[in-house]
Structures are given as structure tokens and as C-alpha cells.
Amino acid sequence: MKTVFINPERCIGCRQCEFACAVAHSRSRDSATAIGERPAPHTRIHVLPGPAFNTSFPSRCRHCDPAPCVDVCPTGAMGRDEAEEVVLVDPERCITCAMCAMVCPFDAVDFHVHGNGAPARLVATKCDGCIDRIREGREPACVETCKVGALVYGELNDLIAAGRATQASAMLSAAATAATLPAPAGVTGWRAWGREAAHVNREVSHGRS
Amino acid sequence: MAAHDNVKQFSINNDALAMIARAREEGIETVWDRLAAQQPQCGYCAMGVSCRNCSMGPCRVDPFGDGPQKGVCGADADIIVARNLGRTIAAGASAHSDHGRDILEVFAELAKGESSGYELRDETKLRSLAGEWGIETDGRPLDEIARELADAMMEEYGTSKGHLSFADRVPAARSELWGKLGIAPRGIDRENVEMLHRTHMGVDNDYVNTLLHGLRTSLSDGWGGSMIATELSDVMFGTPQPTASRINLGTLKEEYVNIALHGHNPVLSDVILQAADDPELVALAQEKGAAGINLVGLCCTGNELQMRKGIPMAGNHLMQELVLLTGALDAMVVDYQCIMPSVTDVAKCFHTEVISTADKAKFAGATHISFDPKRGLEIAKEIIGRGIEAYGNRNPERVRIPEGTVEMMAGFSVEAILGALGGTPEPLVEAIKDGRIRGAAAVVGCNNPKIRQDHGHVTLAKRLIENDILVLVTGCSAVANGKAGQMMPEAAEMAGPGLKAVCKALGIPPVLHMGSCVDNTRVLALAAALGNYLGVDIAQLPLAGAAPEWYSEKAVSIGAYVVASGIYTVLGVQPAIFGSPNVVNLLAEGLEDVVGAKFAVEADPEKAALLIRRHIEHKRAGLGLPHLEDAEIGAAA
Numbered sequence: 001m002k003t004v005f006i007n008p009e010r011c012i013g014c015r016q017c018e019f020a021c022a023v024a025h026s027r028s029r030d031s032a033t034a035i036g037e038r039p040a041p042h043t044r045i046h047v048l049p050g051p052a053f054n055t056s057f058p059s060r061c062r063h064c065d066p067a068p069c070v071d072v073c074p075t076g077a078m079g080r081d082e083a084e085e086v087v088l089v090d091p092e093r094c095i096t097c098a099m100c101a102m103v104c105p106f107d108a109v110d111f112h113v114h115g116n117g118a119p120a121r122l123v124a125t126k127c128d129g130c131i132d133r134i135r136e137g138r139e140p141a142c143v144e145t146c147k148v149g150a151l152v153y154g155e156l157n158d159l160i161a162a163g164r165a166t167q168a169s170a171m172l173s174a175a176a177t178a179a180t181l182p183a184p185a186g187v188t189g190w191r192a193w194g195r196e197a198a199h200v201n202r203e204v205s206h207g208r209s
Numbered sequence: 210m211a212a213h214d215n216v217k218q219f220s221i222n223n224d225a226l227a228m229i230a231r232a233r234e235e236g237i238e239t240v241w242d243r244l245a246a247q248q249p250q251c252g253y254c255a256m257g258v259s260c261r262n263c264s265m266g267p268c269r270v271d272p273f274g275d276g277p278q279k280g281v282c283g284a285d286a287d288i289i290v291a292r293n294l295g296r297t298i299a300a301g302a303s304a305h306s307d308h309g310r311d312i313l314e315v316f317a318e319l320a321k322g323e324s325s326g327y328e329l330r331d332e333t334k335l336r337s338l339a340g341e342w343g344i345e346t347d348g349r350p351l352d353e354i355a356r357e358l359a360d361a362m363m364e365e366y367g368t369s370k371g372h373l374s375f376a377d378r379v380p381a382a383r384s385e386l387w388g389k390l391g392i393a394p395r396g397i398d399r400e401n402v403e404m405l406h407r408t409h410m411g412v413d414n415d416y417v418n419t420l421l422h423g424l425r426t427s428l429s430d431g432w433g434g435s436m437i438a439t440e441l442s443d444v445m446f447g448t449p450q451p452t453a454s455r456i457n458l459g460t461l462k463e464e465y466v467n468i469a470l471h472g473h474n475p476v477l478s479d480v481i482l483q484a485a486d487d488p489e490l491v492a493l494a495q496e497k498g499a500a501g502i503n504l505v506g507l508c509c510t511g512n513e514l515q516m517r518k519g520i521p522m523a524g525n526h527l528m529q530e531l532v533l534l535t536g537a538l539d540a541m542v543v544d545y546q547c548i549m550p551s552v553t554d555v556a557k558c559f560h561t562e563v564i565s566t567a568d569k570a571k572f573a574g575a576t577h578i579s580f581d582p583k584r585g586l587e588i589a590k591e592i593i594g595r596g597i598e599a600y601g602n603r604n605p606e607r608v609r610i611p612e613g614t615v616e617m618m619a620g621f622s623v624e625a626i627l628g629a630l631g632g633t634p635e636p637l638v639e640a641i642k643d644g645r646i647r648g649a650a651a652v653v654g655c656n657n658p659k660i661r662q663d664h665g666h667v668t669l670a671k672r673l674i675e676n677d678i679l680v681l682v683t684g685c686s687a688v689a690n691g692k693a694g695q696m697m698p699e700a701a702e703m704a705g706p707g708l709k710a711v712c713k714a715l716g717i718p719p720v721l722h723m724g725s726c727v728d729n730t731r732v733l734a735l736a737a738a739l740g741n742y743l744g745v746d747i748a749q750l751p752l753a754g755a756a757p758e759w760y761s762e763k764a765v766s767i768g769a770y771v772v773a774s775g776i777y778t779v780l781g782v783q784p785a786i787f788g789s790p791n792v793v794n795l796l797a798e799g800l801e802d803v804v805g806a807k808f809a810v811e812a813d814p815e816k817a818a819l820l821i822r823r824h825i826e827h828k829r830a831g832l833g834l835p836h837l838e839d840a841e842i843g844a845a846a
Contacts, residue, residue, distance in 0.1 A: 013248075
């Protein structure tokens with residue numbers, strides 16, 4: 001099964017995946033003109049802040065199988081493309097009941113009005129796995145734009161195996177935490193400041209000082 | 210972000226927290242909301258590895274090392290970080306130096322007799338500056354001396370002279386070092402323009418070379434533009450002397466027309482002070498039902514007024530939106546620098562009129578009254594008049610002024626400090642030699658919503674004075690420490706035994722207000738004077754700098770000129786350099802062997818205090834003075 005795998009320790013919060021996703025789902029598919037389109041194109045991936053400065057997580061549809069959204073959809077608007085193994089929305093069938101959003105474990109479904117010939121009303125909007133690009137043999141737009149390897153595309157088990165090798169040594173070290181995953185000194189220093197600033201802000205407001 | 214759910218994390222001050230709570234209640238957006246909305250912030254930019262200097266880009270370098278390692282032009286992380294830092298320094302140095310030029314231009318007009326509302330208030334200083342600049346003073350009228358000094362200072366901005374006169378203040382060893390390294394500043398505008406040139410694609414592609422020029426650019430600020438601003442402000446508005454004042458949002462008075470003066474340049478605010486005393490305007494205010502006109506300061510315009518005239522201080526950088534939330538501010542008069550574009554948005558929720566005054570700093574939603582020193586007093590009266598008009602629109606039911614003010618003392622210019630010491634640095638030097646005072650630290654810089662407001666400034670200063678380190682403050686740090694009550698002579702009780710005894714003997718606070726952020730030059734001048742007195746380089750002195758809550762480009766320039774002048778500096782917020790380990794190593798280690806000082810980054814002021822104490826004891830050891838070993842101080846992380 002091919003998927004977009006997330007390496008959260010690699011995400012630096014640039015949010016370029018959000019922009020690339022919106023452009024990939026615009027009418028023009030061109031960044032300069034996409035920003036002026038109405039209705040505006042929307043991103044399907046969302047980069048969320050972590051508990052401290054300088055931490056973040058890119059959240060997107062996991063294309064579950066079986067998918068709770070597909071199971072609960074009363075009109076069959078949510079369906080699976082078996083060939084590309086992605087969950088897709090049929091906007092014509094969507095009745096905006098939001099059952100899919102309620103059951104989604106990742107809150108990955110939003111509701112927007114689209115161009116592209118879709119009905120001129122709010123319809124379920126989620127990651128389509130960049131199915132058009134995949135069919136052309138290209139990577140999803142979010143993966144293509146991610147230069148730090150926080151989003152990678154490939155066979156699920158291959159991606160897990162690649163991570164396993166590096167994770168093993170970190171996890172087996174004496175003080176294994178997510179923070180000790182291998183990263184260059186610059187990134188480690190950048191993250192350390194964020195952790196410390198958040199810690200100081202929290203601690204002092206709870207009575208120390 | 211989650212870390213910001215508890216508003217107590219935003220500030221240590223009750224007046225700030227009360228106004229933040231009001232903002233939440235009334236749905237008024239403030240800086241903390243916008244910081245949360247911006248999370249997560251871009252890591253490429255935060256680590257300095259994004260470059261948009263040309264249209265082959267924009268480019269970014271993957272700091273993990275797997276993705277692209279070079280921009281389209283071939284610049285690696287080192288070059289890109291150095292380019293960005295160089296431009297940041299140039300922007301900060303330019304801001305300070307352009308402020309200095311504005312003061313200089315008014316000084317020149319005053320010297321020609323073409324200004325209104327200005328005078329040469331410190332004749333002694335004018336004569337001493339003229340002497341320093343090799344201008345004949347004996348038997349010459351003041352305005353003639355002033356004209357010649359103004360012309361000479363204008364040369365500092367140009368190309369033909371080739372060196373800065375104020376740079377001659379440093380000890381000979383420092384001067385020689387700058388010469389050897391090729392970083393002696395040649396002209397104020399020149400170094401800034403050259404930095405923009407060097408960071409254009411295909412010019413300076415050696416990150417060490419770019420950063421050395423960064424130091425030279427910053428020195429053109431510290432020993433050039435900023436120093437001109439400080440010294441000429443003293444000549445025109447008076448050299449600060451210890452002055453009693455008050456601080457907090459409680460300085461606003463419900464029954465008065467309240468006008469806040471915000472920004473950095475004292476040229477306009479000084480004449481506004483005169484206009485506020487105008488009997489006709491006071492009568493007009495009373496006619497409208499007010500008891501009178503109450504002026505308060507904000508940020509560094511506030512510092513300039515407080516240290517010379519004792520004008521009360523409403524607050525520092527992060528208070529500029531909150532002062533509007535009192536509903537009691539009738540006009541906010543702004544000049545430039547650090548004035549958030551959001552003030553006009555917040556002002557729209559109340560009756561407050563925002564009045565911009567500098568043609569180079571306009572704000573959508575503000576009333577613009579163009580300032581012209583030739584008609585200074587007339588314009589100042591017009592501005593006060595508008596404040597009185599706005600008072601008529603105030604809704605008394607929306608007024609919520611947090612109660613209580615704190616007493617503080619401002620105005621410790623170098624001249625005032627030497628005056629307190631009896632005219633010579635000897636008593637201070639003796640106290641340092643015998644260890645009653647371990648050394649001195651300048652705690653300066655801004656507020657930054659990423660750091661709990663004032664926690665960094667106040668905690669660091671507190672820990673330093675407890676350990677007998679004299680603390681010098683400017684800018685937002687001066688305001689923070691004033692609010693904390695650390696700037697009254699009585700605060701000597703908070704100091705360690707040695708510093709406490711010295712402060713009590715001299716009747717001074719252990720935390721000394723040295724002015725606005727351009728007045729960090731007073732710290733430089735004091736450091737140079739101490740070095741010259743002892744016959745040693747500045748880098749040998751038990752001194753340190755710190756910017757616990759800095760945010761602005763100007764602060765980067767300040768940090769760079771302080772380090773380039775030989776003073777170790779601890780930053781509380783990380784600069785955008787972490788994408789290049791080479792640049793980090795250079796600034797945090799290698800620079801020590803180049804200019805005798807380096808940077809450190811430490812978010813926790815408790816740990817920053819340990820770093821500074823250790824550094825000061827190392828310097829004491831170097832001078833053969835009694836000192837503590839690291840183990841006696843405790844380990845900093």
C-alpha cells in the first residue's frame with residue numbers, strides 16, 4: 001500500500017505543504033493565479049503547532065481502510081478508489097451532513113465551496129491523495145514541496161523500515177526520547193530554545209519566580 | 210498555541226494581565242493572539258536558511274541535510290545565514306542611524322536659527338563635544354560652534370572622511386584590533402550600503418567575510434549614528450540627571466486629557482511637552498471638562514522624556530496595545546520604530562486618535578500631522594488640540610484604568626553616574642577592584658511575546674544585583690525593571706552586601722536607567738571610559754551585555770556592536786542562524802578569538818544570570834582581581 005508517511009521530528013513548520021496543496025487543488029494549478037481564484041482553493045493538509053515553540057505536525061487524511069467516513073456516509077459520497085488506495089469524496093452526492101467529519105479519527109474533513117464544476121454549496125473536502133498526480137506518476141503536491149523529509153511518499157512498509165533503522169539506535173540509547181532522534185546540531189539547538197522558552201513561560205506563571 | 214492557553218504566561222504585570230483579560234472579553238485582538246495564529250512559524254526562516262534575495266529563488270536549504278543543500282545560485286547554508294544576518298544588522302543599524310540623522314538635521318537647523326521650540330540646553334556638553342571633534346571653541350558664539358559641529362557630524366554619514374570620530378573614544382588596543390581586522394567603521398551610510406551590496410547575489414560569498422562586515426556595520430551604528438543621536442539629544446534637550454518618575458498604566462488619569470507619546474525620537478515629543486503647558490490649551494482642556502493635560506510615555510520616546518523630564522511611563526513595547534484598552538487614552542502620538550501597525554485597529558475600538566507625525570512612518574487609520582522643526586511648537590500645539598478634541602468623545606463607562614503606579618528613578622547618563630561618583634570613575638573602579646561590585650552588566654532590549662513579558666528582564670537583573678553586579682538598563686528593559694521596583698535607591702536592599710553598601714553610600718539604585726535604545730551608546734561610552742582609565746581593552750573588563758526579550762533588527766545591531774566592542778552578550782531569544790552550525794560556532798565560540806567577546810543564547814534568565822556571573826569572574830581573574838571559581842557559582846546548563 002502506497003501512502004504519505006509523516007516524520008513529525010522532521011517538520012519545521014514552514015507550511016509550504018499547505019500552500020502547495022491549495023494550489024494543486026485550485027482551478028489554475030498555478031501559484032500566482034490560484035491565490036486570486038474565487039471560491040478560493042483550500043488546503044487539505046494542516047500544519048498544527050506542538051506544545052512548545054519550534055515543534056509542529058502536518059496532519060492529513062490517512063486514507064483508512066476500512067474508513068469510518070466511508071462506513072457512515074449515508075449517500076455513498078465517501079468512497080474508496082481501489083486502484084490508488086485513496087478515500088475520495090463525490091461532491092454531487094455529498095449532503096453536507098458532516099457524519100464523516102464526526103467519525104474521522106484525525107478531523108481531516110472540512111467543508112468548503114469549490115469551483116471546478118462542483119455544486120455551489122458546502123461539500124466535504126479532504127485529501128484526495130493527489131490522485132491525478134499519482135496517475136501521472138508524480139508525487140503528491142505536499143510531498144514534492146516538503147524539502148525536509150517530514151512528508152514522504154512510498155510503500156508503507158518500506159517507509160517504516162527506513163525509519164526503523166535510525167529509530168532503533170536512538171530508542172536503545174540510555175535516555176531515549178523523541179527529542180534524541182538524530183538531527184543536526186543546528187536543528188537540535190533551534191528546538192532546544194523552543195522547549196526551554198515554553199518551559200520557562202509555563203513554569204514561572206505557575207508560581208515560581 | 211497550547212502553551213498560551215493560560216494568560217498569566219503572557220506577562221508578569223497585573224496591569225497588563227487586566228487589559229489582556231479585557232481584550233479577550235471584548236474580542237479585541239492583541240499581539241498574543243496574532244502570535245498564536247502564526248504558530249507554527251516557518252523553520253527555514255527561523256533558522257535563517259531561506260533566501261529571497263533574487264528571482265532565481267526563493268530558495269531554502271534543508272537543515273536536516275537530505276534535501277537541497279544549496280540555493281539556485283549555489284549559496285549553502287553558511288552563505289545564506291550570513292547574508293540574512295548581515296541584512297538584519299544593516300536594517301537595525303540603518304534605523305538607529307537614520308534616527309541620528311533626523312536629530313542632527315534639527316540640530317543643524319537650530320544652529321542656523323531656523324527651528325521653532327528648540328534651544329541649546331547643554332552648553333557644557335556642546336563645548337566638550339566640539340573639543341572632542343577638534344573644533345575651536347574659545348571665544349566663539351555657541352551657534353557658530355554648533356554649525357561647525359553639525360557639518361562635521363554630517364560628514365560621518367558620508368564617504369570622504371573615512372573614519373568615525375566617536376570611534377576614537379575606545380581604548381587604543383580596541384582601535385588597533387579593529388584596524389587589524391579591517392572592521393573599523395569608515396562612514397555610517399557607507400557600511401550599510403556596502404552590506405546591501407555584499408549580500409546581493411554573487412558578491413560576498415565567504416560567510417566569515419560577510420559577518421566581519423556585519424560587525425563593522427554595527428559599529429557604524431554604536432559609535433556612529435546612535436552615538437550622534439544620544440549626544441545631540443543631550444545638547445538640545447539636556448543631559449539626563451537622576452529624576453524621580455512613576456510607571457504603569459495607572460499613570461493615566463481618569464479626569465485628565467491623556468496623551469501618550471510613543472516611538473523613539475525626542476525631537477517632536479520635547480516640543481509637545483512645551484505645548485502641553487500652554488495656558489490656552491490647558492484652559493481649552495478645562496473648558497471640555499478635564500482637570501488638565503496628562504502626558505505619558507511609551508517605549509523609547511517615553512524613556513527620552515522620562516529621563517530628562519520625569520514624564521511618567523505608561524509601559525514598554527508590549528503595552529502599546531494595552532494602553533489603548535484602558536479606554537482612557539485620548540491620543541497616541543507616534544513618531545517611528547516599534548509602533549505596531551495594529552495600534553490603529555485597537556484604537557478603532559475606542560475613541561482614541563492615533564496621530565502619526567513622521568513622513569517616513571505613516572499608518573492606515575491614523576491622522577497624519579507632518580512634523581517640521583521650523584514650526585515645531587505650532588505643530589505640537591495642533592497635536593495637543595486634537596487630543597483635547599478626542600477627549601470630548603471619550604465614553605466614561607468604558608474607562609478601566611488599572612490602579613497603582615510604581616516609583617522609579619531615571620536619568621543615569623554617563624555624566625550623571627560620574628557625578629554621583631564625585632566626578633571620577635575611581636570610586637567605581639575601587640569597588641570593582643576590591644570585589645564589593647563584581648562587575649557590571651547591561652540588560653537591554655525589547656519585549657517579545659514569545660517570552661513572558663518582563664520576566665526575562667526583571668529576573669536577570671534581580672539575580673545579578675543579588676550577586677553584586679551593577680545593572681545598567683535601557684529601552685524596554687528599563688521600563689520592565691522600573692515596574693518591578695528595582696530602580697529606586699531603596700532597591701539597594703535587594704542587592705548583595707557589596708553593591709548594597711555602594712548604592713547606599715551614593716544614594717543610587719542598583720539598576721541604573723541609562724536611557725532609550727539608542728542610548729546603549731552610553732553603555733559603550735562608560736565601558737570605554739573605564740578601559741581608558743585603567744589602561745586596558747574593553748574586553749578585559751568584568752562587563753557583560755544581555756537582551757533577554759529582544760525582537761527587533763535594531764537589537765541585532767546593538768548585540769553585534771556590543772560584542773564587536775569587546776563585551777560578552779547573552780541573548781534570550783535565538784537569532785535566525787541555527788541553520789548554519791558554522792555561523793553558530795563562529796558567533797558563540799570563534800568570535801572570542803577574533804574580537805575578545807562572543808554571544809550566547811539562553812531563554813531562561815536564571816541560567817543567563819549564571820552565564821554572566823561566570824563570565825564576570827573569569828574577567829576578574831584575568832585582571833588579577835579576587836574572583837570566584839565556576840564551581841562556586843553553580844553550573845549553567
